[in-house]
Amino acid sequence: MAEDVNYASVVFKNKNRSRPEAKNEEETVYDEVKVKKNSTEQSPDTNDKKADGRRRHYRLLACCLVTFCVILLLGIIAICVYKSNVINLTAEKHNLTMKNQELKTQNQELETQIQELEMEKRNLTNQIKDMEAKGNELNISRAQWIIDAYCPRKDGGRQCKSCQSGWILFQSRCYVVLDYKTSTNRKTWEEARENCTIRSSDLVVVDNAEEKKYVSDNSWGSSGNEGYWIGLKAEDRKWKWVDGSDLANSSWIENPTDGHCAISVTNDGWKSVNCTNRNRWICEQKSLSV
Template sequence: MVRFDHTEVSVQMDYVNMPRTSSQGETDAVTGRNVYRLVAVIFGLLCILQAALNISLRLTTCHLKMVLVLTEATAFMAFEIFKGVVRLPPETRWDRLQVSCNPLHSASKIKETATEGTCTNSSQALDELKKKIKTIDSHRQQGWLYFPPSLYYISSTQRPWSLSRADCLQRHADLVVVNSREEQAFIVNFNMRVWIGLQMTKGTWKWVDGSQLTESYWTPGEPNNFENAMEDCVQTGLNDINSWNDVVCREPHFWICEKVV
């Protein structure tokens, strides 16, 4: 009788404990799935964070490279001015130089380009700037002078206007086109009478690049076709802003070539 009761109790206990074992297994399975999901989410976030860091580092690298090259260009300009190779007249507006070679000003433009999500344009700008620096340096060694944004070559001999221009063309340049008061001040600073790229064409003063004359620096009383001569070419110089003079084209004079870089 005692053995029967023990068996009956055992069966009853086994029956009661069976659901508890099944419920614990399901709980463990659910917990395991949640852990896997959490790990997957964390891994995904890490991937996104890594991608963001890569993009940020890439853009930062582009900025640093560009600022270094721009700083190099600015240092080059400062060194040239210090040596006197780049001769700037007192009338020169320094803000014009700052627009061309101020690294902070240029870097801000590069920042706008880089924020588009690629360094392609920035790399092209770097290559162009390096090429420009090399061009300026190589021409400087050949006697050219740099005044932003162009290189200038002053002849050591005198020729008529047409032959002077032919020499400039052979140098892959042309007679100077004066586009501003600052540029005119730079030219007359040499205190020489030189041909410029201005000529009378069919009754109209035109530059060698085909543009018409809009801003002039004539000497008072000029142009005048003195003594009814065919003074269809122009020279400038002698340390005065308003120093243009119309001259007969066949007269020999020094000349100045300009090459935009």
């Protein structure tokens, strides 16, 4: 701020003048100076007003500057956030695109699997139909076989029997004795059982003493360790029949040894021998009610 400048008019008088005149001149000069000073000097109120105006101006300028800085800072932050969001959205878009492609690939694979399953379903349906047709034919053939086996034709008619031809009826069961003389035709216990299964039967299961005696009486030509396989096998140190039941009378045969099976020997009861031995066998099946 510039300092205030006061102007004054100074008049120098001649020394030869008389003192009274000089006094008057001095007073006049003083008066002029006093008047001059008063006309050029500013009041304190005016100075304060100017200072307040300048301060308000500076404050307004500072507020504008601060506001501009804040706006600029917010703009920078907004741009950074926007760029960050754009980057995140771009990455998310890329991930979604990859997932969409994977889903399309999986969808194509599923469609292929569905087509393959439909093809397999059609094939299985056709196979089932073929099996049903063959089953019907087999059932008819089996029924015809049963009729021919149990009711053979004789003198232009049929005469039905409880057991098929070649089988022996005892109580309510039919028995067939496979009495092969040569050892080459004899079988192990498992092979003998398979042969009975082919004949729609199983190795004989003895329920009582009468049946045991009947089986022993029909064990023709047996002796020593060469007899006829029956449906009794040692499992877990127990004698078990092929129908899953346990041997009720343990006195009929010696203590079991795993891997051994029972044979029937005429006049010698039952014996325990290795199941891999080759022997003759006796099959059993239920008789037909006529």
